[in-house]
Amino acid sequence: MRLLVPVDRLVGRLTRGRVVALGLVPSLVVTTTGRRSGLPRSNPLLYVPDGDAYVVIGSNWGQTHQPAWALNLLADPAAEVDVRGRRLPVRAELATGPERDRLWQLLVTEWPAYRAYVERAGGREIRIFRLVPTGRG
Template identity: 75%
Template sequence: MIRTLARRMGRRRWFARAGRLLVPADRLVSRLTRGRVVALGLIPSLLLTTTGRRSGLPRSNPLLYVRDGDAWVVVGSNWGQGHQPAWVHNLTADPSATVTVGGAEHAVRARRVDGAERDRLWALLVAEWPAYPAYAERAGGRPIEVFRLEPST
């Protein structure tokens, strides 16, 4: 029931503002539970750890994901803000990253998707979080990047 309510409310501006404010708390909970609890377990979420493009330090962000075969798919919606989230710039500079899902850590390599593949993955993401089209509209024409995080060997 709470998940359904969150999915409905996700389109509203106040929800996006509140969500942005809760991200630091979500990072803390994710860290304390070693990635077993992300987004309070309400939506499928992972902890993405990238390398800061300027600092060189690890940067972790809780993100909604969908599965696509053996990969995880994430979107740089940034709650509909007019700028890309920092993690998008970090992945662009260095596509090697780590995802923590359900407490298990996986090395991944990010690949930005476009064209028909992006359309297919975008549909999967919207099915999981119906607010994404509203975020894209609020982003004011900025491209909403979609990444496929593929396991590294």
């Protein structure tokens, strides 16, 4: 993980978002606003489509703490995604209840390792977001 994430970010930057996650899974780069710094923060993430939205998960590779990008989205749900070389403004929606359950099934179908991440997370609820294009910009 310590090597994969920096390499993935570099590949994403060099290809302007056209290739992330080393091309193994559908992926995007989400740019949030840092909740403390106010600066843009970009992270490559696996996603699954859900209508026009992109579903992402704050698994943080099963670590016991939330990923910073997920905390940033909670503080400010306005973000941008780079998907297949297109930059789109989005609004993050935190999934809860039956909607979260439905999206979880989509995610583990794409990446079954998420089940193991839940076990490693030590009881932390892994957040799931729908990134909905806003149509602005």
